Amino acid sequence: xxxxxxxxxxxxxxxxxxxxxxxxxxxxxxxxxxxxxxxxxxxxxxxxxxxxxxxxxxxxxxxxxxxxxxxxxxxxxxxxxxxxxxxxxxxxxxxxxxxxxxxxxxxxxxxxxxxxxxxxxxxxxxxxxxxxxxxxxxxxxxxxxxxxxxxxxxxxxx
Amino acid sequence: xxxxxxxxxxxxxxxxxxxxxxxxxxxxxxxxxxxxxxxxxxxxxxxxxxxxxxxxxxxxxxxxxxxxxxxxxxxxxxxxxxxxxxxxxxxxxxxxxxxxxxxxxxxxxxxxxxxxxxxxxxxxxxxxxxxxxxxxxxxxxxxxxxxxxxxxxxxxxx
DNA sequence: ATTGAAAATGACCGAAA
DNA sequence: TTTCGGTCATTTTCAAT
Numbered sequence: 001x002x003x004x005x006x007x008x009x010x011x012x013x014x015x016x017x018x019x020x021x022x023x024x025x026x027x028x029x030x031x032x033x034x035x036x037x038x039x040x041x042x043x044x045x046x047x048x049x050x051x052x053x054x055x056x057x058x059x060x061x062x063x064x065x066x067x068x069x070x071x072x073x074x075x076x077x078x079x080x081x082x083x084x085x086x087x088x089x090x091x092x093x094x095x096x097x098x099x100x101x102x103x104x105x106x107x108x109x110x111x112x113x114x115x116x117x118x119x120x121x122x123x124x125x126x127x128x129x130x131x132x133x134x135x136x137x138x139x140x141x142x143x144x145x146x147x148x149x150x151x152x153x154x155x156x157x158x
Numbered sequence: 159x160x161x162x163x164x165x166x167x168x169x170x171x172x173x174x175x176x177x178x179x180x181x182x183x184x185x186x187x188x189x190x191x192x193x194x195x196x197x198x199x200x201x202x203x204x205x206x207x208x209x210x211x212x213x214x215x216x217x218x219x220x221x222x223x224x225x226x227x228x229x230x231x232x233x234x235x236x237x238x239x240x241x242x243x244x245x246x247x248x249x250x251x252x253x254x255x256x257x258x259x260x261x262x263x264x265x266x267x268x269x270x271x272x273x274x275x276x277x278x279x280x281x282x283x284x285x286x287x288x289x290x291x292x293x294x295x296x297x298x299x300x301x302x303x304x305x306x307x308x309x310x311x312x313x314x315x316x
Numbered sequence: 317a318t319t320g321a322a323a324a325t326g327a328c329c330g331a332a333a
Numbered sequence: 334t335t336t337c338g339g340t341c342a343t344t345t346t347c348a349a350t
Contacts, residue, residue, distance in 0.1 A: 007222060007223075012223075015216065015223075018215075018216035019215050019216050019217075019218060020213075020215065021213065021214060021215075022180035022181060022214035022215050022216050023180060023181065023214050025342075025344090026343075026344070027342080027343065027344090035318075035319090036318065036319050036320075037319095037344080037345095038318075038319065038320080038344095038345080038346085038347095039317075039319075041344070041345065041346095042317080042318085043317090047222075051219060052218060052219055052222040053216055053217070053218055053219075054217040054218065054219055055178070055179065055216075055217050056179060056180035056181050056214065056215065056216045056217060057177050057178065057179075057214065057215055057217060057308070058173065058176035058177050058180050058211055058213070058214045059177075059211070059212040059213050059214065059215060060173055060176075060210060060212065061209060061210055061211075061212055062309065064165060064205075064210040065170075065173075065309065065311060067309050070258070072230075072258070072260065072267060087304050090304075091304075091305055094309070094310040096305060096307075097305070097306070097307055097308065097309060098303065098305055098306055098307075099303070099304045100228070100230070100298075100300035100301075100302070100303050100304065101300065101301045101302040101304055102230065102298040102299060102300050102301065103297075103298060103299045103301060104296065104297065104298040104299075105296075105298075106298065108304075109298060109300070110305075113309045138262065138263075139261075139262065140258075140260040140261060140262040140263075140264065140267060141260060141261045141262075142258035142259065142260050142267070143258075143259045143260065143261060144258065144259040145256065145257075145259075146245050146249075146257045146258065146259055146266075147245075147248065147249055147254060147255070147256055147257035147268075148255070148256055149254075149255055149256075150215070150255065151220060151223065151225050151252075151253070151255060151271045152252045153223060183325080183327090184326075184327070185325080185326060185327085186326095193335075193336090194335070194336055194337080195327075195328090196327090196328080196329085196335075196337080197335055197336075199327070199329095200334080200335085201334095
C-alpha cells in the first residue's frame, strides 16, 4: 500500500516539470537537471512502475464538455454497515469524480460535475436518494472555483 | 469567459484519449480516429489556443511527496465584504489545492494536502484562523479517498 | 545508476487539394 | 479542414562504465 522507495531531489525536479506539463520533452528536463535523457527516461519509468506516478492527463475545461456545474455533496448513512455497498453504488454514478470517507458530520464527501441544476437535481433525487443506506445528503454547489492547483513540489516552485 | 467554439465528435474522441494518457502519441490517436496525425495535431492546437485544453499534467501520488493527509475545510466569513481579501490570503497558502465559493452553510470550501495532522493543525491555527474575516472553520479530514476519476467524455467511455 | 550512440518513432510545418 | 511529404526532434534501447 505504501510507496516502494523514496524519491530523491532529481526525481523531485523531474516531477516538478512533469506535473506542470506532461508533454515536455525529456531532453529538456535532462538539460535542466544536468543529466542525460536516458536517465530521465529510466527514472520516470521507475516512478511509474513503483506507482509514484499514477499517470498523466490533459486538463480539459469542464464547460467545454457541457459540465458547467460543480457540486459537493455530504452524505450521511443510516447504518454504518452499509458502507461498502453504498460506495459501490456511488462508484457507478458517472458524474461523481471524487468520494472521500471523512471525519465530521458526514460519512462521505462527494464531488461531482453535471450539466446544469436540473441535472444535479436529477442525480440527487433519482440516484443518490434512492441508494439504500443513504439517510441524508447536503448539497454545496460551487458557484465559483477560485483556486485549482497542485501541491507545491519544491520549496520554491517557480 | 465562455468557450470560443463547440467541439465535435472527433475532438471529443481525441480528448477521451488525452485525458487518460497525456503522452499517447498523436499518431496513435490518428489511427484510431481514422484521420491523419497532422489533423490531430491541428485540432489539439486549436483546442489549446481556444482554452478548451487547459494543459497537461503528470499525476503523482501525494504520499510519495510526503503529503499523505487530505482535508476539506468549510470556511465561514464574518463579513461578506471581506471576500476578496480572504481569497487572496487563502491563495497564498501553498497547501491549498482548491477553493470553491459555495452555497450552503459555508462561504468557501477549501481542499488541501499536508504532511500529517500536526501540519494540518498548524495550518488551521496559525494560518487560517489568523486571516481577518474568517469567523469559523469546520474541518473534514479525508480518511480514505475512495473515488478519484474524470468526468466521462463519451456515452460509453470504454 | 548513468552515459552515449544508434535505431525507431513521432512531431511539426508548408503546400496543395 | 484535411492530407501528404519532408525534416527535425524525441523516445527508447543497449552495451559499457
